[in-house]
Every structure is written in C-alpha cells, then in structure tokens.
Amino acid sequence: MSRGRLVAAVLLALLLVTPSVPMGGMRQYVLHVAIQIFIWSFIGQAWSLMGRFGLVSLGHGAFLGVGAYTSALLWNFYSLTPWIGALLAVGAAVALAVVLGIPCFRFRVIGHYFGLVTLAVGEVVRLLIIAERDWTGGSLGLTLKTAGSDWSVYAIQFADKRVFYYASLAFFLAGLWIWDRVDRSMARSALEAIGEDETAAASVGIRVTRFKLGITVASAGLTALGGVLYAQYISYVNPDTLSGIGVSLKIVFAVVLGGMYSLMGPLVGTALTTALSEGLRIAFGLKLLGMAETIYGLLLIIFIIFLPSGIYGSIRDALRRRSLDPRISA
Amino acid sequence: MLELSGVTAGYGHFTALWEVTLRIAEGEAVAVVGPNGAGKTTLLRVVSGLIAPRSGRIIFEGEDLAGHPAHDIVAHGIAHVPEGRRLFPALTVADNLRMGAFLPAARSRYRESLERVYTLFPVLAERRGQRAGSMSGGEQQMLAIGRALMSQPKIILLDEPSLGLAPVMVLRVFDLIRRVREEGYTILVVEQNVRQVLRLVDRAYLLEVGRIKTEGRAAELAEQDFVRQAYLGV
Amino acid sequence: MDPIFLAEAAINGILLGGVLALLALGLNLIFGVLDIVWIAYVDLVMLCMYAVYFLSVVYGWPIWAAGLVSLAAGALLGVAVHLLIISPILTSAPINQLLATGGLLFFLQSAATFLWTTDHRSVRLSLPSFEIAGIFLPATRIIPFVISIVAVIALYVFLTRTYIGTAIRAVSQDREAMSLMGASPQRIYIVTSAVGGLMAGLAAALLVFQYSVHPFFGGQFGPLTFMICVLGGLGNMVGAFIASFIMSEVIAIGGVVISTEMGYVIAFVIFIVMMFVRPGGILAKRE
Numbered sequence: 082m083s084r085g086r087l088v089a090a091v092l093l094a095l096l097l098v099t100p101s102v103p104m105g106g107m108r109q110y111v112l113h114v115a116i117q118i119f120i121w122s123f124i125g126q127a128w129s130l131m132g133r134f135g136l137v138s139l140g141h142g143a144f145l146g147v148g149a150y151t152s153a154l155l156w157n158f159y160s161l162t163p164w165i166g167a168l169l170a171v172g173a174a175v176a177l178a179v180v181l182g183i184p185c186f187r188f189r190v191i192g193h194y195f196g197l198v199t200l201a202v203g204e205v206v207r208l209l210i211i212a213e214r215d216w217t218g219g220s221l222g223l224t225l226k227t228a229g230s231d232w233s234v235y236a237i238q239f240a241d242k243r244v245f246y247y248a249s250l251a252f253f254l255a256g257l258w259i260w261d262r263v264d265r266s267m268a269r270s271a272l273e274a275i276g277e278d279e280t281a282a283a284s285v286g287i288r289v290t291r292f293k294l295g296i297t298v299a300s301a302g303l304t305a306l307g308g309v310l311y312a313q314y315i316s317y318v319n320p321d322t323l324s325g326i327g328v329s330l331k332i333v334f335a336v337v338l339g340g341m342y343s344l345m346g347p348l349v350g351t352a353l354t355t356a357l358s359e360g361l362r363i364a365f366g367l368k369l370l371g372m373a374e375t376i377y378g379l380l381l382i383i384f385i386i387f388l389p390s391g392i393y394g395s396i397r398d399a400l401r402r403r404s405l406d407p408r409i410s411a
Numbered sequence: 412m413l414e415l416s417g418v419t420a421g422y423g424h425f426t427a428l429w430e431v432t433l434r435i436a437e438g439e440a441v442a443v444v445g446p447n448g449a450g451k452t453t454l455l456r457v458v459s460g461l462i463a464p465r466s467g468r469i470i471f472e473g474e475d476l477a478g479h480p481a482h483d484i485v486a487h488g489i490a491h492v493p494e495g496r497r498l499f500p501a502l503t504v505a506d507n508l509r510m511g512a513f514l515p516a517a518r519s520r521y522r523e524s525l526e527r528v529y530t531l532f533p534v535l536a537e538r539r540g541q542r543a544g545s546m547s548g549g550e551q552q553m554l555a556i557g558r559a560l561m562s563q564p565k566i567i568l569l570d571e572p573s574l575g576l577a578p579v580m581v582l583r584v585f586d587l588i589r590r591v592r593e594e595g596y597t598i599l600v601v602e603q604n605v606r607q608v609l610r611l612v613d614r615a616y617l618l619e620v621g622r623i624k625t626e627g628r629a630a631e632l633a634e635q636d637f638v639r640q641a642y643l644g645v
Numbered sequence: 646m647d648p649i650f651l652a653e654a655a656i657n658g659i660l661l662g663g664v665l666a667l668l669a670l671g672l673n674l675i676f677g678v679l680d681i682v683w684i685a686y687v688d689l690v691m692l693c694m695y696a697v698y699f700l701s702v703v704y705g706w707p708i709w710a711a712g713l714v715s716l717a718a719g720a721l722l723g724v725a726v727h728l729l730i731i732s733p734i735l736t737s738a739p740i741n742q743l744l745a746t747g748g749l750l751f752f753l754q755s756a757a758t759f760l761w762t763t764d765h766r767s768v769r770l771s772l773p774s775f776e777i778a779g780i781f782l783p784a785t786r787i788i789p790f791v792i793s794i795v796a797v798i799a800l801y802v803f804l805t806r807t808y809i810g811t812a813i814r815a816v817s818q819d820r821e822a823m824s825l826m827g828a829s830p831q832r833i834y835i836v837t838s839a840v841g842g843l844m845a846g847l848a849a850a851l852l853v854f855q856y857s858v859h860p861f862f863g864g865q866f867g868p869l870t871f872m873i874c875v876l877g878g879l880g881n882m883v884g885a886f887i888a889s890f891i892m893s894e895v896i897a898i899g900g901v902v903i904s905t906e907m908g909y910v911i912a913f914v915i916f917i918v919m920m921f922v923r924p925g926g927i928l929a930k931r932e
Contacts, residue, residue, distance in 0.1 A: 132740065135739075135740075137739060137740040137743060139684075139743060139747070181917075181920070184920055184922075185920070192739045193676070193680065193681065193682045193739055193742070193743065193879070194875070194879050196682070196739070196740075196743045197682055197871050197874070197875055197879065198875055198920060200684070200868070200871060201868055201871050201872045201875060201913070201916065202917065204868035204872075204913070205868075205910075205913040205914070205916070205917060208868075208906070208909055208910060208913060209910055209913075211906065212904075212906040212907055212909070212910045325864075326747075326750070326864070326867070326868070330744075330747045330748075330750070330751065333740075333744060333747070334744060334747075334748070337740065337741070337744055341740070371755045371756070371757075371758030371759030371760075371860075372755075372759045373755075374751065374754075374755030374758070374759075375752060375755040375756045375758075375759050377751065377755070378748055378749070378750075378751030378752030378753075378754075378755055378756075379748075379752050381744070381748040381751065381752075382730065382745060382748040382749060382752060385734070385741050385744050385745045385748055386730070386733045386734060386745060389734075389737055389738070389741050459825060460824075461821060461824070461825075480824070480829070481821075481824040481825055482824050482825075482826075482827050482828055482829045482830075483829075485824075485825060485826065485827035486827055490825075491825050493821075493822065493825065497819055497821070497822040497825075498819075498822070499814075499815045499818045499819055499822065499823075500818060501814070501818055502811065502814065502815060502818070506811050506815075509808065509811060510811065510812060510815050510823070510826050510828075511826055512826075513812065513823075513826040513827045513828045514826075514827035517827070518808075558826075562826065562827055
C-alpha cells in the first residue's frame with residue numbers, strides 16, 4: 082500500500098473509533114463539533130465544485146435553505162419521511178439551479194456579476210422564508226416536530242449523537258469521493274478550459290452552457306442534501322443559519338481559506354474556521370458581544386490578502402517548492 | 412534619442428522579445444516590420460511601459476526607463492498610439508482629445524495643442540461632438556494619433572496604423588503620419604504593410620520571432636527580397 | 646382599495662427611489678472603474694449613519710453639520726477601503742476580491758455590534774407633514790428625495806463636465822489606454838473611491854431621516870442595492886437610476902396592497918424574472 086493510502090487508512094480508522102474513546106464527559110461536545118465540521122466540509126466541498134472552475138456563487142445559502150426547509154416543512158405538515166423529503170429537497174434545489182443557471186450561462190454572466198446575482202438569490206430565499214412566516218416560522222425558525230422516540234429511522238431523528246457522527250462522516254467521505262471523481266473526469270478539463278477562456282472553449286466544440294449547468298446542478302443538489310442533514314441533526318431550521326449572505330459567505334470563506342483547488346481544502350478550512358469561532362466564543366463568551374466575530378472577520382480579510390491560495394494551498398506550494406529546490410535534500 | 416539595449420520581455424512563461432537592440436535618432440522616422448506574431452506589438456508595449464522588460468535597458472534622452480509605469484513614461488515624452496486605436500468609445504472626439512492632455516504640462520498647453528491637432532486633422536474639428544465609437548476606421552485612427560499629440564510628446568509610437576483600414580484609408584493615414592513627421596516629431600512605427608511604411612520612414616528593422624534580423628535604410632531595403640522576407644517570414 | 650392610498654404609495658415609492666439611486670450609483674461608479682463590487686458598501690453607509698446619530702443625538706450638533714461630517718466620513722472611508730483592502734487585491738482572482746469585501750462586511754457588522762450593541766438608534770427629527778389632495782407627504786421623505794436628486798444631477802455634471810470626471814468615465818471604458826494618457830491608475834481609483842464613499846455618506850445622512858441604524862442595516866438595504874444594480878445592468882449608471890425607481894415603486898405599492906414584506910418579495914421576484922429575460926440588465930441590448 083502506498084504511503085498516502087496508509088496514512089488515509091489510519092486516519093479513517095481513528096475517525097471511526099473516536100466516538101468510543103473515553104473523553105471524560107466531553108464526548109457530546111466533541112461529537113457535536115465533529116459533526117458540524119463534517120457537514121459543513123461536505124457543503125463546502127459541494128460549493129468548491131463550482132468555485133474551483135471560476136463559478137463563484139455567493140448565494141449557496143439559497144440551495145441550503147431550499148433544501149432544509151423543503152424537507153422540514155414536508156415533515157412538519159405532512160409527516161413525510163425526510164428520506165423522501167431529502168429527494169424532493171434536492172429536486173427543488175436542482176430546479177432552482179437550472180432555472181437560474183440557464184439564463185446566466187447563456188448570457189455569459191460571470192465573475193463579479195455572477196457573484197452578485199447569486200448573492201441576491203440567496204437573499205431572496207431568506208426573505209421569502211421570513212415573509213411566509215405563517216408556515217415557515219419566519220425569523221424565529223422552525224423546530225422539526227418530534228417523532229416521539231429517541232430513535233426513529235423514519236423521521237431521521239436520533240438522540241444519540243453517534244448516529245449523526247457516522248452519518249456525517251459518511252457524507253463527508255462521499256463528498257470527497259465525488260470531488261475526486263470530478264477531478265479525474267473529462268468534465269474537469271472542459272470546465273477548466275471554460276474557466277480560462279469561454280469563447281475559445283466554445284470554438285473547440287465544448288458545450289459551455291451544458292457543462293456549467295451540470296456542475297451547478299451537482300453543486301446545488303449536494304448542498305441541499307447537506308442542508309437536510311444539518312436540519313435533521315439540529316432538529317431546527319432558521320432562515321439566518323440556512324440562507325442569506327451570512328451563511329453563503331461563511332461557506333466560501335472556509336473553502337477559500339483551506340484551499341479551493343485541493344481535495345482536503347474544504348475540510349482544512351472548515352475545521353479551522355470552526356475551531357476559530359468556537360475558540361473565540363469560549364474565550365469571550367457573551368461578555369463582549371460581537372468581539373469574536375469582529376476578530377473572525379478581520380482575520381479573514383488578512384488571510385484573503387496574504388494567503389490567496391488558502392492555508393492548505395500555501396503549505397502545499399511551500400512544500401512543493403522545497404522538494405524542487407536542489408539545495409535541500411529530500 | 413531612444414535606444415533599446417538587449418531588451419528581453421514576454422508574458423508569463425512566454426518570451427516574445429529576445430535581446431532586442433535598436434536605436435532612433437531625434438527627428439528620424441523608423442519602422443519595425445515583420446510577420447505576424449514577431450513581437451512587434453510587444454516591443455512598443457515595452458517601450459511605453461505597459462509591459463516591464465525582464466532584462467535590458469530602454470534609454471530615452473539619457474535616462475533608463477525600463478520598468479517605469481506607463482503614466483510615467485508618457486510624462487517623459489513618449490506617446491503610444493496602441494494597436495486597434497483604443498479610443499474611449501463612449502466619449503466624444505473632443506473628450507478623447509482632452510484626455511490625451513492629461514499630463515499637467517500638456518494641460519497647460521491644451522489650447523495650443525488642440526489647435527494644432529484640429530489644423531492637422533480638420534475632420535476631427537468638424538466632428539468634435541461625435542462619439543468616438545461611431546466613427547469610421549480611418550477617422551478613429553486620426554483621432555488616436557491626434558490624442559497622442561495632445562500629450563506634447565517628443566516621440567510617437569504607432570502600432571499597426573493601417574490595421575483594419577481600407578486601402579484608400581491606408582494611403583490617407585500614412586499621408587497624415589508623414590505630415591505629423593514633418594511637424595518635427597520623431598516616429599517609431601510598427602507595421603505589417605511593409606511597402607507603404609518603407610515609403611514613409613528613413614530606416615527600418617526586421618523583427619522575426621522576437622529577434623532583430625536585419626536593419627537598414629528604407630531606400631535600400633525596399634527591394635523585392637526583403638519585402639518577400641517580411642511578408643512570408645522566409 | 647382607496648385610490649388615495651395607492652397614489653400615496655406610488656409617490657412614497659418615488660421618494661424612496663431617490664435615496665436608493667444614490668446607493669446604486671455609488672456602487673456602480675466604483676464597479677465601472679475598478680471592476681470590483683464592494684459587497685460591504687451599504688455597511689459603510691451604516692457607519693456613517695452611526696456618525697450622524699452620535700453627533701446629532703449624543704453631542705447635540707445640528708443635523709446639517711452632522712450630515713456634512715457624514716459626507717466627509719464617507720469619502721474618507723472610501724479611500725481607506727481602497728488603500729487597505731482593494732489595492733492589495735487588484736490583481737487577484739475575482740473570488741478573492743469578492744471575499745475581501747465580503748470579509749469587510751463581516752468585520753464591520755460585528756465591530757458595530759461590539760461597539761454599539763444591536764440596539765436600534767434613531768435620529769428623531771420633528772418635521773412638518775404636507776397634505777396635498779388628501780395625500781400626506783412628510784418632509785422627512787421629501788427633503789431626502791430632493792437632496793438625492795440634486796446629488797444625482799451633481800454627479801452627472803461631475804462625470805460629464807469636469808476633467809477628472811471625464812477621466813473616470815474614460816478609465817471605466819479602457820483602463821490601459823488611460824494610463825497611456827499619463828494618468829496614474831491609482832490616482833483615478835482613489836478619486837473614484839472617494840466619490841463613491843461620498844455618495845454613501847450622503848445616502849447615510851438622508852437615510853437617518855426615516856430609518857434607525859443598527860449593525861445589520863446592511864442586511865436590510867445591501868441586497869436591495871445589489872439587486873438594483875444587477876437589474877439596471879452592472880456598471881450601467883442610467884440603468885441603475887431607472888431600476889432604483891422601479892424597485893422602490895414595486896416595494897411601495899406592493900407594501901400597501903399586500904404587506905411590507907411581500908412588497909420586498911415581489912420586488913425580488915421581479916428581479917429574478919428579469920434575470921431570465923434580460924440577464925444583462927433592463928437596458929442591455931439583446932444579443
């Protein structure tokens with residue numbers, strides 16, 4: 082087995098046994114943080130499928146919100162199992178992606194313009210949720226109605242965090258696999274060509290709109306799935322945590338911080354931002370309201386300016402330069 | 412007046428110019444000709460500061476300007492009429508000319524320069540309120556040259572002035588460049604239309620794949636062999 | 646529905662549109678020249694609104710003096726943002742540029758929360774209300790409208806008649822060519838950022854007439870401003886002006902006919918529909 086594979090296998094084994102390791106009362110908290118990291122990394126990975134090809138969406142909150150609220154509302158009002166609810170949620174997000182993607186891509190809406198359009202859509206979803214407060218609960222959010230037991234597969238509600246731990250880990254690994262498949266596919270070269278020079282790509286026969294739409298749909302669907310999973314875990318949906326500028330930017334920050342073009346980038350970035358915000362929250366608590374977020378924002382600006390390829394990317398570049406430098410022996 | 416010495420420049424990993432050396436004396440009109448992709452446009456962009464050379468010197472009136480930003484090089488007296496004219500399409504003829512006199516030194520002599528341009532190019536005076544984007548190719552070229560004159564230059568760089576123009580307009584444009592030259596400006600023109608440009612200039616350089624291959628007096632070079640070389644890159 | 650209410654709403658829509666136009670034009674001006682969208686633009690407005698609040702309510706300055714400070718503060722903030730954040734990332738990938746101003750949004754909103762809590766602060770101005778044919782027109786709406794229209798005209802004159810204004814327009818049409826005219830791009834960027842910031846400062850001074858300020862004010866008006874800009878065609882000043890009034894009318898009339906929130910929702914739905922029909926903006930030419 083190659084060294085990389087060995088390391089990966091060991092890490093995986095560690096992750097699998099983690100919930101059983103004695104942690105002296107910290108287990109619930111550790112699992113909670115781990116679940117958050119896995120779910121948001123999964124969502125970040127989904128976002129990066131678009132981001133790495135130059136399709137910078139600042140409105141993925143729209144897909145998150147549509148996904149989470151679709152399955153949550155169907156469960157609360159029609160007792161429809163989230164298993165089916167999730168499928169419908171993905172369908173809804175995909176529909177939204179298609180409906181937005183077609184005009185945008187056909188008319189070459191790219192770059193800042195595209196970012197702004199997606200940002201607006203993310204906000205529209207948020208405002209719609211708030212406006213329809215009679216059935217969505219508005220800005221107070223919506224609690225998923227309880228299934229009445231500690232363990233309901235039908236309702237995807239489990240009191241035991243370990244279930245969600247393994248579920249989110251599975252999702253995370255699936256996300257890695259999908260990212261890797263895209264990375265190795267013909268679609269990747271096509272999308273990179275499109276990202277570099279759309280006209281040139283089209284002139285070589287690449288179906289630009291089709292590819293862009295395809296990756297957008299994939300990204301949207303996976304994001305929606307992540308939203309459903311999160312909603313089921315927290316048992317609560319809220320328009321500010323699952324739609325709007327705030328969450329959209331948070332997703333993008335985490336991925337760019339970690340490194341948009343690398344497989345593990347989203348994980349590194351999400352882990353770091355989660356650690357950062359948890360750490361700041363513990364340090365400041367409610368004493369200095371807003372101080373934690375202020376430092377968070379400031380650090381993000383500094384990182385963007387000084388570490389454009391993200392942390393993971395910068396470290397990797399630095400290591401690569403070292404290995405290419407003939408003066409340094411391996 | 413202007414001397415390039417060992418200039419190497421390019422874009423990213425690609426090198427477009429290799430160790431280019433050339434010289435222009437005050438009052439001269441010099442052409443750089445060569446086939447497509449030879450690096451002629453890159454050459455002018457390096458002189459005017461839009462691209463920084465990787466190595467070499469660009470000495471203008473005794474000062475090395477290599478690596479200086481474009482707006483600084485203009486202040487030294489080098490005006491560049493770029494490939495494709497690059498006018499401000501939504502601005503009027505008058506506004507385009509106004510923009511040409513951005514430099515403080517040029518702005519204080521604005522009226523004078525404007526009069527001179529309008530005398531040289533009466534068509535521009537007629538159409539001073541017209542949007543630059545709506546003019547014909549030949550008129551745009553006139554405006555581009557006029558705009559360059561507004562900066563009170565000592566030397567004018569012209570990038571492919573005949574590009575995209577009908578043959579009749581090409582003759583007119585070269586005629587105008589000749590008139591500009593007669594006003595006393597030093598000219599460096601980069602051209603594909605070898606025959607026409609050789610009638611205009613004193614000397615010419617042949618640039619091929621980024622290197623200077625030949626140089627000589629225009630009259631001597633206007634022989635069949637050289638022309639064939641330049642057109643076909645043979 | 647009493648036609649008086651509709652007429653009143655329609656007029657209020659126009660009055661609101663004036664101030665929205667300031668925001669949209671400021672954002673577009675900067676984008677047109679720099680090719681960068683300041684996602685945190687309305688948060689700069691928020692800061693200036695706090696300045697007006699503190700000066701007039703806490704320190705007792707007359708409102709017009711506080712307003713002038715707001716203008717100056719806006720211009721200074723504009724230049725500061727450009728020098729500290731935009732300048733370093735001028736050549737970065739678009740995503741990094743968007744994230745930098747997005748990060749600024751985070752930073753400003755949380756800093757404001759930390760400094761001044763989430764309490765809403767309002768500058769209470771007691772101004773008369775006029776009645777014309779049964780329609781109530783409060784001075785708190787008329788004055789900002791008039792001032793904003795004057796400002797738009799002033800901007801127009803600045804961009805078309807003054808030298809630096811024409812230079813700004815030239816740079817937005819061809820940046821490289823302008824540097825060949827001897828214009829240092831940095832200088833033009835700074836002036837543009839100052840003007841954009843000035844407009845934000847002015848918008849802030851006018852918005853305090855009607856709205857209270859709180860750290861998340863940007864969340865209220867930011868997305869609306871972006872939508873107006875996209876609707877009018879990003880970078881298109883005339884389009885932004887028209888789009889401001891379209892959106893404000895829809896919001897005003899929808900607000901009266903159904904509900905305030907639905908007014909916004911309808912406006913945004915119209916925005917999305919327009920994205921299908923004319924993604925390049927309402928004034929874009931059909932390809």
